[in-house]
Amino acid sequence: MTGTVLAAAPVYLPQQIAFGLIAVTMIVAAIRVVTTKNVVHAALWLIVVLAGVAAQFIVLASEFVAVTQVLVYIGAIVVLFLFGVMLTRAPIGKEVELDNEPAQRVVGAVVALFLLACMGYVLADYFGGRKLELNGKVVAELGGTTAQISDSIFSTYLVPFEVVSVLLLAALIGAIVLARRD
Amino acid sequence: MGNDVNIGYLTLSAILFGVGAIGLLVRRNALVMLMCIELMLNAVNLTFVTFGSMLNDITGQVVVFFVLVVAAAEVVVGLGIIVAVARRRPGATADDLRVLRG
DSSP states (O other), rough: OOOOHHHHHOOOOHHHHHHHHHHOOOOHHHHHHHOSSSSHHHHHHHHHHHHHHHHHHHHOHHHHHHHHHHHHHHHIIHHHHHHHHHHHHHOOOOOSTTTTOHHHHHHHHHHHHHHHHHHHHHHHHHHHBBBBOOOSSGGGGSOOOOOHHHHHHHHTTTHHHHHHHHHHHHHHHHHHHOOOOO | OOBBHHHHHHHHHHHHHHHHHHHHHBBBHHHHHHHHHHHHHHHHHHHHHHHHHHHOTTTHHHHHHHHHHHHHHHHHHHHHHHHHHHSSSOOSSGGGGGOOOO
């Protein structure tokens, strides 16, 4: 199926260890986000998950998206969430109104666990012991991925980039209109 | 990076996505539901970067960049809506938004 290059691809032990440690932290933090009774604690646990994702990006040698993840998610989005907690005067402290009724909770959990089981089955069924075939592109040896990302964004994906900037402008105007007192 | 299928990352992404889905369906505070959506988007981002790394293709990271921008826009508008609702009905949950039905 693949050449000898792929068969010789090494498995790096430090990478595996770093992945394992960060992964466990992320899963625990994610479970805390969906179980904690406190809105502010949920936002703070979310920071742990987002930082873990950034760390996994670095382990995967994708430094540009890792830095962007820290800037945009931890720097902007979590701060927005904390502002939202403040502006909606959500009770700071324990709150029992955060969850649905017990019956709805059970149904929701069953549906989500079914989704999780489906994804796990697909992963194990399709990717178990399989190797991917390359399509001829090799980017890792050209020295850093940031330059290639910028090349790609500003050449191949120029039109989506412009569309996304218009989307940001629309979101900006929409937020002003929504938040205006009238 | 080798080109073995990195099943660990894919499993981690699936777990994060599932936990986010559980939170989205179980919670009824709109703020926490938005946080769970962010959790799911991050799981998808991790999948994109993993496949980009496995396939030696830069497009995975470019897509993550776009997802990030869309997530930021979504949070801004979502929080605007939540603040607008909270101003009219303090303490409203996602269930209370059924009054929007005409």
